[in-house]
Amino acid sequence: MCGCGRRQPQSPIGPAPSRNSISQVVSPPTLKAEGEDIRPQHYAFLVSEDEFDAIYGRIRERGMQHWADPRGSRPGEINHNDGGRGVYFQDPGGHYLEILTRPYGSGAG
Numbered sequence: 001m002c003g004c005g006r007r008q009p010q011s012p013i014g015p016a017p018s019r020n021s022i023s024q025v026v027s028p029p030t031l032k033a034e035g036e037d038i039r040p041q042h043y044a045f046l047v048s049e050d051e052f053d054a055i056y057g058r059i060r061e062r063g064m065q066h067w068a069d070p071r072g073s074r075p076g077e078i079n080h081n082d083g084g085r086g087v088y089f090q091d092p093g094g095h096y097l098e099i100l101t102r103p104y105g106s107g108a109g
Contacts, residue, residue: 040090042070044098052085052101064089070096083107 047055056078059066066089068074078087084102091097 038093040094040096042096042098044100046103047099047101049085049101052099055099056085056087059087059089070098 056066065075066078066087068077068079068087070088072088078085080086081100082102082105084100084107086098086100086102088096088098
């Protein structure tokens with residue numbers, strides 16, 4: 001979805017390489033006992049305005065549900081938090097993904 005390359009084995013927590021300027025920090029999933037469900041995780045990606053347009057365009061082209069807020073109370077919308085743009089959606093495994101163009105707490109909005 002984001003055009004990221006595959007992560008090469010390295011330390012359990014660290015930046016994942018990408019083919020573009022997308023930044024992502026990856027931590028290992030929580031280990032689970034046999035028979036337990038995997039708990040959904042949240043992954044946020046700080047992207048450029050052009051990358052947001054491309055990713056959001058793919059979300060819409062594929063008819064994916066998306067929300068302006070993490071609670072899902074604003075379906076089909078994006079937010080303008082901190083003077084940027086952001087949107088939440090889920091991957092096929094049920095993990096919550098977020099793309100945003102401004103870091104949390106970086107500006108007005």
